[in-house]
Every structure is written in structure tokens, then in C-alpha cells.
Amino acid sequence: MRHDRAAAADDQRPEQPSLLAALDVGGTKIAGGLVGPDGELLHRVQLPTPARESAEAVLATVHRVLDLVAEHPLAAAVRAVGIGSAGPVDIRRGTVSPVNIPGWRDFPLRDAVAEHPGVKGRPVVLGGDAVAMAAAEHWRGAARPYRNALCIVVSTGVGAGLILDGRLHTGPTGNAGHLGHITVDLDGRPCPCGSRGCIEGLASGTAIARAAREAGWRPAATVDTAATRDTADASAAAVAEAARAGDPIARQAFDGAARALAAGIAATATLVEIEAAVVGGGVAQAGELFFEPLRRHLADYAALPFAAGVTVLPARLGTDAGLVGAAALALDAPTADAPTAAAPTVDGR
Structure with missing residues (x-):
């Protein structure tokens, strides 16, 4: 009889928290959300980053995002909080x-988030945004079938994260896999990082x-004057549009970027056999404007048998990757009796 009463009491206990809160901090926007134990993004909020304002103003925006997340009815079920931030980051100190x-x-972003009223008492895990993307793609995206993978973000900059032996490998400070600052052109232009000829300076948008501009390409303008050239779209997206239309200079710009990135992927494959x-x-x-030359150049650079044959895939999670990846960083945060899902374990060794 006592056993039956104990079982009934167990049935009446509240469910253990099972959701993860996520924060994605970038120079353009700060997003927050709630992610289920299976990696499904259940709720998302977003505010613009006051990037040129004071540190306090940026933190106030972070807190406002956390306020909005905490107002959601499911927020009480949060057991841990993950942060993916633009870097550099230092996960040992919790700083960005x-x-x-x-x-x-x-x-001290980790501590600042941990002090928020909606977060207090819950573990907070910090990682870089590209590492978070790698965690997301390994958990729910294109890298899921692979035990060894390099996940790369090619945008305004170039960042990456490593999956090694089925685990997310962060390195001691959280910056392992920072592909964008591998030198591939020994005599290349100086990079803001202090080196020269970095992949980021050759392959980013x-x-x-x-x-393209240095090779003579100009964005289309109705009237070809200095004023219209100054206001016309000269972004990588405009170069891509011109390349699709057959512009040889635009196509060469994408080919050169793909070649630089291929050299970095080949170097990584040689080091750790992704x-x-x-x-x-x-x-x-x-799309294939970038992926076709990337695969072609990779076949040239990754020549050794153990480095050849790397599968090149587009990421699947798109704009959700930042929040899903931030949540993935917190999956193994230690909480009592909390359910977990199969996902990359953060390995800082």
C-alpha cells in the first residue's frame, strides 16, 4: 500500500524543466528564443543591436530580449540557457x-545574462556564433550523419566550428576551428586580425x-555617373546576380573566394580527417555559383587519400541556426534529473 501511495505521489510531481532558452548576439540583431529537447525552435524574438552605442545600451537590449523570452508561457520549463555570440569569445572567463x-x-556576457531575473538559478553556457552554428547543424542539420565535420559560416566574415569524433570541439577559449584567420596567401593583404592573406579577406562576402570592384566590375546603374555608382548595390549579392547573368569578372570573384575556402577546408581535412x-x-x-568551384578546387587541394573525398554540403537551418545552436551548447549543462537529447557534447579539451 505504501508503494502505491509513493507511486501516486511521483505521478503528481511537476515535470522537470525540459526546454532550453537561447540567445544569439550579433552586430545587427540580438535574438532570443525557446528550444525544445529535440531541437525544435518553439519561440523567437528579435531586436536590432545598438552596436555603435555604449556597452550599457547593448546590454539593455540583451535584457529586453530576455524579458520577452521570459514572458512566454513555456518559459517556466527552461532548465538552462545557451548564448552564441559574435567573437572573439573566451568561454573560460565568460567574456566576449x-x-x-x-x-x-x-x-562579461555570461555573468550579465546569469544575473537576469528570468535566468537566475539556471546554468548559462557561452560559445562563439560559428561554433553554435556547428552545434546546430550537427544536432538538427546537414552535419548530423557525420562524426567529423567542419561547419562554416561565410558572410561578412568567415567563421567555423569543428565536430570531432561526434563531439563539438571548442578548444580552451572556445575559438577552435576559426577558419577565417588561416593564412592561405603568404604575401596577401594585411588582415585586421594582425596577420595577412587570411581566408576571411579572400572568401567573405x-x-x-x-x-569584383578591383577587377573592374561595376554594379548596374540606369545612368552611369559617379553619383549612381556610389548608391548602386555593390554587395556580394549584386556580384552574384551579375555572375548568374554571365559577367566574367563577377564569376571570377566567386571562383577566387571558393578557391581560398577550399584551401582552408583541405588544410583542415589534412589535420583532423573531416x-x-x-x-x-x-x-x-x-548556391552552385559558389559550391561548384568550391568542390572543384577542393578536389585539387585535398589530394592525399585520407583528406580527399570530403563531402561539401549547404547548411540546412538558415536563420534558425544561431538560436538552435546556442541551445545545443547548453544541452549538457548540469541540472538535476533534466532530460536530454542526442546532440554534440561540448569538448573543450
Whole structure:
């Protein structure tokens, strides 16, 4: 009889928290959301980042996003919070120094989030935004079938994260896999990171647009004057449109970017024997205009048998990757009796 009463009491206990809260911090927007234990994004809010304002103003926006997440009826079921931030980051200290948020240098973001009333008492896990993307794609996206993969974001910059032996490998500070700052052109142009000839300076959307302009490409304008050239769309997306229309300079700009990225993927494959490279970000939206030369150049650079044959895939999660990946970082945060789902384990060794 006592056993039956104990079983009945167990049935009446409230369910253990099972959701994850996520925060995605970038120079353009700060997003927050709720993610289920299976990786489904259940709720999303977003505010613009006051990137040129004070550190306090940016933090106030983070807190407002957290307020909005906490107002959702499901928020009480949150067991941990994950943060994916533009970097560099330092996961040991919980700090961030985003290049595109000048007011934050060694900013203690993890502690600042942990002090929010809607977060207090819950574990908070910090990671870089590209590492979060890798966690998301391994959990729910294109990298899911692979135990060893490089997941790359090619946008205004170039970032990446590594999946090694089925685990997310962050490195001690959280910056392992930072592909964008591998040198592939020994005599290349100086990079803001302090080196030169970095992949980011050759393969990013910014680099594609610059390479096209320097080679003589000009965006289409109704009247070809200095004024219209100044206001016409000279972005990588405009270069992609011109390339699809057959412009040889625009096509060469994409080919050069793909070649630089292929060299970086081949170097990674040689070092750690990855099986797949998953590519997302704005430049990947160019589709085969970018992926065809990327695969072709990769076949040239990854020549050794153990490095050859890397599968190149487009990322699947799109704009959801930041929040899903931030949540994935917090999956293994230690909470009592909390359910978990199969996903990459953060490995900082």
C-alpha cells in the first residue's frame, strides 16, 4: 500500500524543466528564443543591436530580449540557457569582444545574462556564433550523419566550428576551428586580425565584392555617373546576380573566394580527417555559383587519400541556426534529473 501511495505521489510531481532558452548576439540583431529537447525552435524574438552605442545600451537590449523570452508561457520549463555570440569569445572567463560591437571588449556576457531575473538559478553556457552554428547543424542539420565535420559560416566574415569524433570541439577559449584567420596567401593583404592573406579577406562576402570592384566590375546603374555608382548595390549579392547573368569578372570573384575556402577546408581535412564540410551564411545563398568551384578546387587541394573525398554540403537551418545552436551548447549543462537529447557534447579539451 505504501508503494502505491509513493507511486501516486511521483505521478503528481511537476515535470522537470525540459526546454532550453537561447540567445544569439550579433552586430545587427540580438535574438532570443525557446528550444525544445529535440531541437525544435518553439519561440523567437528579435531586436536590432545598438552596436555603435555604449556597452550599457547593448546590454539593455540583451535584457529586453530576455524579458520577452521570459514572458512566454513555456518559459517556466527552461532548465538552462545557451548564448552564441559574435567573437572573439573566451568561454573560460565568460567574456566576449565582438569585432562589430566596439563597446564590448572583454565584456562579461555570461555573468550579465546569469544575473537576469528570468535566468537566475539556471546554468548559462557561452560559445562563439560559428561554433553554435556547428552545434546546430550537427544536432538538427546537414552535419548530423557525420562524426567529423567542419561547419562554416561565410558572410561578412568567415567563421567555423569543428565536430570531432561526434563531439563539438571548442578548444580552451572556445575559438577552435576559426577558419577565417588561416593564412592561405603568404604575401596577401594585411588582415585586421594582425596577420595577412587570411581566408576571411579572400572568401567573405565583403572580399567578393571588393575583388569584383578591383577587377573592374561595376554594379548596374540606369545612368552611369559617379553619383549612381556610389548608391548602386555593390554587395556580394549584386556580384552574384551579375555572375548568374554571365559577367566574367563577377564569376571570377566567386571562383577566387571558393578557391581560398577550399584551401582552408583541405588544410583542415589534412589535420583532423573531416568527412564533411557544411557551408552556410549569406555567401552560401549563391548556391552552385559558389559550391561548384568550391568542390572543384577542393578536389585539387585535398589530394592525399585520407583528406580527399570530403563531402561539401549547404547548411540546412538558415536563420534558425544561431538560436538552435546556442541551445545545443547548453544541452549538457548540469541540472538535476533534466532530460536530454542526442546532440554534440561540448569538448573543450
